[in-house]
Amino acid sequence: MAFPAIYLLSCLFVLSVIAQYEWQIKDAYDEIRLKYNKVTKDNCEIVHDKELFLPEDAVSHKPDIKDVNINPVFPNRTALLHIHNMALSRSFFWSYILQSRFIRPAINDTYDPGMMYYLLSTVADVSSNPHVNASAVYFAPNSSYSPSYLGFFNKTFDRFAPRTYRADDFNDPLHLERISTLNTFIVQDLGAVVPHTSNDYASAFYRINSWYKKWLPDKVAGRHDTKTTYQVKIRYANNTNETFTFHGPPGADEIPGPVKWTQPYFDCGRSNRWLVAAVVPIADIYPRHTGFRHIEYPTYTAVSVVEMDFERVDINQCPTGPGNDGPNKFANTARCKKETTECEPLDGWGFRRGGYQCRCRPGYRLPYHARRPYLAEIIERASSEVYYSSFDCLKIGWLQKPPVQWEKAHPYIRDVYLNRYYEYKNFTRGPASLHMKKLNIHEALHYITTVNKENCKSINPQDLVLNGDIPFGSKEFFVNEARMAIRLANFISLFLQINDPKEIFSDKRLPDHELTEDQMIGETLALIMGNSRIWSAGTYWERSRFTNRTYFAPYAYKTELNTRKFAVEDLARLNDTENLYTNQEWFRFLQQRWQSNFDSLEKYNMKIKLRFNTTGLHQRKFEHYPNFYRAANMDHGYWTSPYYDCYGKQPMWKVKYAVPFFGWDSSKASLEFKGVVAVTMDLLKLDINQCPDKYYTPNAFKDSHKCDQRSSYCVPIQGRGFYSGGYKCECKQGYEYPFEQETTYYDGQLMEAEFENLVANKETRFEQETTYYDGQLMEAEFENLVANKETRFDMFKCRLAGASCIQANYITILAIFLLLTFFRGR
Numbered sequence: 001m002a003f004p005a006i007y008l009l010s011c012l013f014v015l016s017v018i019a020q021y022e023w024q025i026k027d028a029y030d031e032i033r034l035k036y037n038k039v040t041k042d043n044c045e046i047v048h049d050k051e052l053f054l055p056e057d058a059v060s061h062k063p064d065i066k067d068v069n070i071n072p073v074f075p076n077r078t079a080l081l082h083i084h085n086m087a088l089s090r091s092f093f094w095s096y097i098l099q100s101r102f103i104r105p106a107i108n109d110t111y112d113p114g115m116m117y118y119l120l121s122t123v124a125d126v127s128s129n130p131h132v133n134a135s136a137v138y139f140a141p142n143s144s145y146s147p148s149y150l151g152f153f154n155k156t157f158d159r160f161a162p163r164t165y166r167a168d169d170f171n172d173p174l175h176l177e178r179i180s181t182l183n184t185f186i187v188q189d190l191g192a193v194v195p196h197t198s199n200d201y202a203s204a205f206y207r208i209n210s211w212y213k214k215w216l217p218d219k220v221a222g223r224h225d226t227k228t229t230y231q232v233k234i235r236y237a238n239n240t241n242e243t244f245t246f247h248g249p250p251g252a253d254e255i256p257g258p259v260k261w262t263q264p265y266f267d268c269g270r271s272n273r274w275l276v277a278a279v280v281p282i283a284d285i286y287p288r289h290t291g292f293r294h295i296e297y298p299t300y301t302a303v304s305v306v307e308m309d310f311e312r313v314d315i316n317q318c319p320t321g322p323g324n325d326g327p328n329k330f331a332n333t334a335r336c337k338k339e340t341t342e343c344e345p346l347d348g349w350g351f352r353r354g355g356y357q358c359r360c361r362p363g364y365r366l367p368y369h370a371r372r373p374y375l376a377e378i379i380e381r382a383s384s385e386v387y388y389s390s391f392d393c394l395k396i397g398w399l400q401k402p403p404v405q406w407e408k409a410h411p412y413i414r415d416v417y418l419n420r421y422y423e424y425k426n427f428t429r430g431p432a433s434l435h436m437k438k439l440n441i442h443e444a445l446h447y448i449t450t451v452n453k454e455n456c457k458s459i460n461p462q463d464l465v466l467n468g469d470i471p472f473g474s475k476e477f478f479v480n481e482a483r484m485a486i487r488l489a490n491f492i493s494l495f496l497q498i499n500d501p502k503e504i505f506s507d508k509r510l511p512d513h514e515l516t517e518d519q520m521i522g523e524t525l526a527l528i529m530g531n532s533r534i535w536s537a538g539t540y541w542e543r544s545r546f547t548n549r550t551y552f553a554p555y556a557y558k559t560e561l562n563t564r565k566f567a568v569e570d571l572a573r574l575n576d577t578e579n580l581y582t583n584q585e586w587f588r589f590l591q592q593r594w595q596s597n598f599d600s601l602e603k604y605n606m607k608i609k610l611r612f613n614t615t616g617l618h619q620r621k622f623e624h625y626p627n628f629y630r631a632a633n634m635d636h637g638y639w640t641s642p643y644y645d646c647y648g649k650q651p652m653w654k655v656k657y658a659v660p661f662f663g664w665d666s667s668k669a670s671l672e673f674k675g676v677v678a679v680t681m682d683l684l685k686l687d688i689n690q691c692p693d694k695y696y697t698p699n700a701f702k703d704s705h706k707c708d709q710r711s712s713y714c715v716p717i718q719g720r721g722f723y724s725g726g727y728k729c730e731c732k733q734g735y736e737y738p739f740e741q742e743t744t745y746y747d748g749q750l751m752e753a754e755f756e757n758l759v760a761n762k763e764t765r766f767e768q769e770t771t772y773y774d775g776q777l778m779e780a781e782f783e784n785l786v787a788n789k790e791t792r793f794d795m796f797k798c799r800l801a802g803a804s805c806i807q808a809n810y811i812t813i814l815a816i817f818l819l820l821t822f823f824r825g826r
């Protein structure tokens, strides 16, 4: 009888802890938090299946491949987008390589990657991004062929599922620092189990295999055209062309799309954390070697699953509305005072309360003592008295209507502004505008955006390379793309360092073969297929480092977005001094930097467990256990200056990120530089930051905003692209926004199409009341002022706060009256 009582008591206790103060009523967040805390490593085996999952809408704003190219992806979703892209990219690679046996007649299936390739590939997925916590490939029963065992031709593993997850190595004797490095990985073959037990990921007894059930098992009965096909045109170094068509995951335009998301689930018995997974199917022609092509069908034989910690997925607690249109479990759990303030999400908080701030509603201003909007962090911790007595905004008593009739600026006013923004007074046009001491952002952007594939040939080549401070912020903006390159570089480093093709094992197991050309082509291709923002990617091998080749550099590119046709070229073909890739500036830079000293490379530890034998049934340790490898991280790569690719495959402004990979030298004693993986992205997708910053930040557009410096400050708006006006002017402490009109507010997401209209100030998308001046409006008005047209620029300032009402103050009036009469009297 004691047990229920304790249970009841503990429930009460939990409830009382949740609601620290009585003003904090229980909400959806607490409900999820309760579920989240309830399941632990120790009880997860016995709780009900349902409790191992959180509701679908606990993760809102899931990246959707249909609109990643249309709408901006905000920092609060970059990590989710990365696991989305990574799962997709892996699926393309495996689909490509499993079917690559059709490119050339396979001799006894030697083209299939070996077991080590699978395991190490999942390691690289996790090691290249701290936000990825696990990566796996799960094969359907009896569908994985492998060259890793002697006499295994035309046989399949019953189950095969290489998986890597990041371990907490805080207490690991591997390293003595007693800190979490996040660089230790547990690598396992989860297929080494007794089938049809609760350990078998493909069985119904396995409680958390929702990722598996999303796509598998795939029952294909007949028909050869049930799976989407992709086409690759390959041009080899010997100038022969080949077009290869292979089956892959569904296309982005299909329903359902290629990527399915799982509910957050408790990774019971494995990493024992709450995870969210992106799942993409891998296609193959199955079964093989029947001798009858007409009974071999394109089939999904495996799924690629990439997972991240649920705790790291930002939640949005604001009420539903534009930008938060659900389904979102946490909508409306913010604790802003709704009468006078409104909620705005902040990023980087993960699954914690307080990832928002409360700004004043239109028509309200902050009280004098408050400098910035109220941070939820502080609100959530407030006691009842404090909560009820503060965090309000004050009503602005007297609001101006915006002027209906526009006027040209008074010449004097115009002069004042032109002196302040003197870069608009005497400026140069064209490429020279980029080298002015103070950049005229309109001229600079005008030059950059008017270069096209026709006129670029007549422009001085020097002017087709921009300064390195133009793509400011690209490290953060293109972080996912850079990480895809790092993944491949990490994988090659890892494979070259761990797999020894000459090793001999005591049982029937065989080491993997050396990397093949097809694998490298497939990996490079997967970068551009899995990430739509990567326009081209290349794996450039240092001279004589790739087996049997002097030069080898598969370069994959696409010529349009949303396509299923891709191209690969081996750049080894272009071997004259000028075009040879090893002579390019970025290649030489990395080659020289990584000539001899490898100490600063990141060290990754692995604990690899393989299957016991071909049947599986249980695991055993890899011969080298634990082991480690060294590879580059983000900082070891190189960002090029932006350039216009005038004679290239895709004429556009690009920025390139290149990252090196390493393997053993011939004596196997020390590492050596083996080559570079590079990806290029469209420069004009980048956001421009015009706000002021520290004097040393390398941003060409720094401090080019047009906010009134005395009364307002500049705050960047994300997602506006390579245009001026990606900011807003918020009123400073003690100032207020004087207008009550529906200010024209341009939705950054629809901006590309609307931009022309907007500068011309014609039609606007939607109007919304605000409490700040939008940067695009400021820039447009400023341009009017410069052109000496009608403008309202001079009015767009914040007003000294305190005009609480328009009621006349008798004392003031009396004083003025007295003064006036006094002066007049004299």
Ligand SMILES: *[C@@H]1O[C@H](CO)[C@@H](O)[C@H](O)[C@H]1NC(C)=O
Pocket: 107, 108, 153
């Ligand atoms: C392929 O395998 C068969 C038997 O398994 C063997 O006789 C033949 O020599 C092999 N071919 C090559 C090229 O290794």
Ligand SMILES: *[C@@H]1O[C@H](CO)[C@@H](O)[C@H](O)[C@H]1NC(C)=O
Pocket: 130, 131, 132, 133, 165, 166, 167, 168, 182, 271, 272, 273, 309, 312
């Ligand atoms: C997942 O990654 C995060 C870092 O983003 C780390 O803090 C966390 O411990 C990892 N979780 C697991 C289960 O390794």
Ligand SMILES: *[C@@H]1O[C@H](CO)[C@@H](O)[C@H](O)[C@H]1NC(C)=O
Pocket: 141, 142, 158
């Ligand atoms: C897989 O192969 C094994 C051994 O050949 C067989 O016992 C099992 O029934 C097969 N499983 C399926 C799902 O075909």
Ligand SMILES: *[C@@H]1O[C@H](CO)[C@@H](O)[C@H](O)[C@H]1NC(C)=O
Pocket: 236, 237, 238, 239, 240
């Ligand atoms: C060209 O190279 C490719 C790949 O290395 C090879 O498959 C093809 O047979 C070669 N063609 C000729 C004509 O040598």
Ligand SMILES: *[C@@H]1O[C@H](CO)[C@@H](O)[C@H](O)[C@H]1NC(C)=O
Pocket: 235, 239, 240, 241
């Ligand atoms: C391969 O294609 C390229 C362009 O697509 C062409 O210039 C080249 O001549 C082709 N090679 C052969 C051997 O036909």
Ligand SMILES: *[C@@H]1O[C@H](CO)[C@@H](O)[C@H](O)[C@H]1NC(C)=O
Pocket: 154, 287, 288, 289, 290, 291
């Ligand atoms: C491969 O295996 C399948 C099914 O087990 C069989 O039908 C086929 O004849 C085998 N092919 C070869 C070349 O051994």
Ligand SMILES: *[C@@H]1O[C@H](CO)[C@@H](O)[C@H](O)[C@H]1NC(C)=O
Pocket: 060, 061, 074, 075, 076, 077, 314, 315, 316, 322, 323, 324, 345
């Ligand atoms: C992410 O940020 C954007 C822009 O601030 C916002 O519209 C969106 O609701 C946020 N999403 C989440 C889950 O916080």
Ligand SMILES: *[C@@H]1O[C@H](CO)[C@@H](O)[C@H](O)[C@H]1NC(C)=O
Pocket: 426
């Ligand atoms: C504009 O600047 C150039 C050189 O920077 C100078 O020669 C010229 O006189 C200036 N023109 C005006 C109108 O100030």
Ligand SMILES: *[C@@H]1O[C@H](CO)[C@@H](O)[C@H](O)[C@H]1NC(C)=O
Pocket: 514, 515, 547, 548
């Ligand atoms: C490299 O060339 C040698 C000799 O031609 C050949 O035996 C070996 O299989 C080749 N290696 C690869 C990976 O193609």
Ligand SMILES: *[C@@H]1O[C@H](CO)[C@@H](O)[C@H](O)[C@H]1NC(C)=O
Pocket: 237, 238, 573, 575, 576
């Ligand atoms: C360049 O490639 C061509 C054809 O592949 C070859 O004949 C020539 O020797 C190569 N030149 C150099 C410098 O490697």
Ligand SMILES: *[C@@H]1O[C@H](CO)[C@@H](O)[C@H](O)[C@H]1NC(C)=O
Pocket: 612, 613, 614, 615, 616, 617
């Ligand atoms: C694999 O090992 C198990 C014992 O763990 C054994 O029963 C099985 O026969 C072995 N399989 C092969 C193919 O040797």
